[in-house]
Amino acid sequence: MRSSPYARLLVLLDGTARGERALAWARHLARGPGSVVHLLMVEPAARALRAGGRTVAFVDQLEDGARAAARAYLGPVAARLREDGVTVWTHVRVGRAAQIVRAVIEELDADVLVLTDGVARPLPLHAAPIPVLMSGPRCPRFA
Amino acid sequence: MKIKTLLTRPAITTGPATRLHDARALMRRRGIRNLPVIEDGRLVGMLAERDIDRAETSSVPEIATHDWLAPLADLVVADVMARGPVALHPETPVAEAARLARERRVDAFAVVDSDEVAGVVTRSDLLAVLSGLLEPGDPAGLGHVLAATSLRPGARRALGEALRIAGAAGAAVTALHVLPAARRVAALEGATGEDVVRVERARRRVADEATAAAAGRAQDVRCEVAEGPVAREIARRAEELDSDLIVVGTETRRGVLGGLVEALADRLVRLAPCPVLAVPRSGARDAGR
Numbered sequence: 001m002r003s004s005p006y007a008r009l010l011v012l013l014d015g016t017a018r019g020e021r022a023l024a025w026a027r028h029l030a031r032g033p034g035s036v037v038h039l040l041m042v043e044p045a046a047r048a049l050r051a052g053g054r055t056v057a058f059v060d061q062l063e064d065g066a067r068a069a070a071r072a073y074l075g076p077v078a079a080r081l082r083e084d085g086v087t088v089w090t091h092v093r094v095g096r097a098a099q100i101v102r103a104v105i106e107e108l109d110a111d112v113l114v115l116t117d118g119v120a121r122p123l124p125l126h127a128a129p130i131p132v133l134m135s136g137p138r139c140p141r142f143a
Numbered sequence: 144m145k146i147k148t149l150l151t152r153p154a155i156t157t158g159p160a161t162r163l164h165d166a167r168a169l170m171r172r173r174g175i176r177n178l179p180v181i182e183d184g185r186l187v188g189m190l191a192e193r194d195i196d197r198a199e200t201s202s203v204p205e206i207a208t209h210d211w212l213a214p215l216a217d218l219v220v221a222d223v224m225a226r227g228p229v230a231l232h233p234e235t236p237v238a239e240a241a242r243l244a245r246e247r248r249v250d251a252f253a254v255v256d257s258d259e260v261a262g263v264v265t266r267s268d269l270l271a272v273l274s275g276l277l278e279p280g281d282p283a284g285l286g287h288v289l290a291a292t293s294l295r296p297g298a299r300r301a302l303g304e305a306l307r308i309a310g311a312a313g314a315a316v317t318a319l320h321v322l323p324a325a326r327r328v329a330a331l332e333g334a335t336g337e338d339v340v341r342v343e344r345a346r347r348r349v350a351d352e353a354t355a356a357a358a359g360r361a362q363d364v365r366c367e368v369a370e371g372p373v374a375r376e377i378a379r380r381a382e383e384l385d386s387d388l389i390v391v392g393t394e395t396r397r398g399v400l401g402g403l404v405e406a407l408a409d410r411l412v413r414l415a416p417c418p419v420l421a422v423p424r425s426g427a428r429d430a431g432r
Contacts, residue, residue, distance in 0.1 A: 005311040025418060028285075112420075117412050128393070131304060131422045136412040138378075 005029065010038045010110040012101065015073050022116045023077070025133055027084055029112070036087045038108055039078055041070040042097045063094045105130055145286070146240050146254060147233035147261070147313060149268040154260045156181045157190060159221035166220050167195050177251035179260045180224050186253050186260055188224035193250075198223045230255040231264065241269045262313075285312035289386040290364075291377045291407070292320045301392035301422040306364070308388065308420070317365045317384060320348075321376040374407055378414035390420045 011026045013019045030037045043066040047059065074090040081088045093100045105113065110130060117136040157166050157178045166178060170192055180188035198218055231240055231252045240252060244266050251265040290305035292298045302318055309316045322341070369376050381389050393408045408421035 005308045128421065128423060131420055132408075133418055133420045134412050135418040136415055138414060138416055139418055 006111040007034055008036050008038065008108055008110045008112075010040055010101075010105060010108060010113050012113065012115040013039055013041050013074070013077070015041065015070070019116050020077065021135060022114045022133075023081065025135065026114045027081060027086055029114070029133075030086045036089065037081060038089050038091060038104075038110065039074050040091045040093065040101070040104055041074060042100045043067065043070055043092065043094045044097075045095050066094065067092050102129065145233065146231060146235050146237055146252075146264045149237070149264050149313070154179065154254075154262045156260055157220055158182060159187060159219065159224065161220045163195050163198060163218045163220060163223065166190055167192070175263070177263055177265060178220075179228070179253040179263060180220055181260060185258060186228065186230055186255055188221070188226045189228040189251060189253060190220050190224040191250060194223045194225065228253055232256060233261055237269060240264060244269060285309065285314040285387045287384055287386045288314050288316050288388045288390060289377070289381045289384060290316060290318045291373075291389060291391040291411075292318050293392065298392045300424060301390050302364075304420065304422045305388075305390035308390070314387065315363070315365070317367060317380075317386075319367045319369060319377060319380055321373045322368065322370045374410040374414055377411055378416065382416045386417050388418055388420060389415050390422060393421045393423050 006029055009026050009030055011022050013022070026037050029035070043063070045059075045063070047062075070092040071090070074092065078088040078090050091104060093104065101113070104110070106129075112131045112133055113128060114133045117134050155169070155173050155175060155178065157169060157180055159180055159182050170176060170178060176192040178190045179186055180190055229243060229247060229249055229252055231243070231254050233254055233256050235254075243249065244252070249266075251263050254261045254264055285308065288305045288309040290302045292302055305316055305318075308314070367380070369380060371379075377389060377391070380386075389411065391408050391411060393406055406421075408419060412419050412421075
């Protein structure tokens with residue numbers, strides 16, 4: 001069994017099939033004992049929905065809905081990784097992606113951030129505090 | 144793809160005089176099912192977990208519980224190992240190994256380089272490659288890592304990261320230093336021999352850097368110097384080398400008008416034929432906190 005170069009991998013997903021392409025590399029890099037993959041979805045902060053001068057949906061209702069949808073999406077994705085023997089945790093946060101990704105990196109003490117180009121990039125590559133693995137449009141394995 | 148990219152390193156081996164009980168314990172501890180058997184530094188056999196099972200137990204309950212099985216506890220590896228195992232060279236193509244596994248019904252090959260056992264390749268490893276080919280989004284293995292180096296601070300960290308990843312995967316590493324195209328133009332205009340000196344200085348520096356980063360690791364780093372538009376040149380070379388991963392350091396700098404110049408890593412992601420790992424300079428993590 002090969003060892004993994006990273007113990008804690010943070011994968012940023014956006015709910016699209018394109019974003020899920022990052023999972024292939026995360027799965028590959030997480031091979032070996034002791035590695036954990038953290039799947040993160042960041043939902044933008046909601047604004048109260050008003051119609052005819054009345055509030056028809058409050059911020060907490062909208063954000064709860066977004067969280068529930070994100071969890072419903074992440075559940076099967078995590079299950080597929082677990083079937084491959086990967087230890088997986090899922091995280092759903094609401095707010096500004098750049099701030100949240102930085103906070104989660106620190107909170108989890110993540111070793112590497114994995115994402116697909118095209119997923120809303122939370123911060124420029126040169127501003128990331130940890131290594132960022134990204135596949136672009138010319139990468140045949142992900143195109 | 145060569146089987147050297149699939150090897151479990153370092154090779155875990157046993158000796159012919161080792162007790163079966165100890166060999167099984169080693170297998171369980173390391174999570175493996177096959178052990179090359181070494182005597183006087185040479186491969187003399189292969190021991191599979193299945194061989195131990197066959198020796199230690201009988202499927203017939205009356206026999207399995209009979210007293211005469213007790214002496215089996217004293218069996219050693221040489222008593223049950225497969226002698227004259229098929230050994231492959233690390234440069235053997237995966238397709239060739241798969242063909243041999245099928246034709247000779249072999250579950251695991253010892254991989255031998257210059258009479259030394261370099262590792263083991265199992266049928267499962269070969270199936271993993273097949274799985275990767277059938278499902279293109281699933282990388283089957285890292286065969287080659289291209290580390291883009293520079294003379295700027297922090298490049299060493301990117302090279303170190305490339306070596307670490309390649310080391311874990313058993314991949315080859317090329318350190319590539321690209322000189323910007325403008326210098327090449329200057330050289331073509333015959334500006335003096337200064338540019339030639341600069342190229343040579345860069346070549347030596349990148350080689351020294353790679354050698355220092357590789358010190359203490361059992362990895363060979365091939366060093367190259369190229370000229371041209373940096374991102375394009377790195378992407379082009381990655382394509383030629385069939386690289387599976389490009390590792391590059393990240394940095395920010397300001398252009399003549401004070402605006403942030405797009406970082407190399409950002410440009411490279413759009414051009415690269417494989418994923419790009421952007422490694423921040425040392426201390427960037429702390430700065431970000």
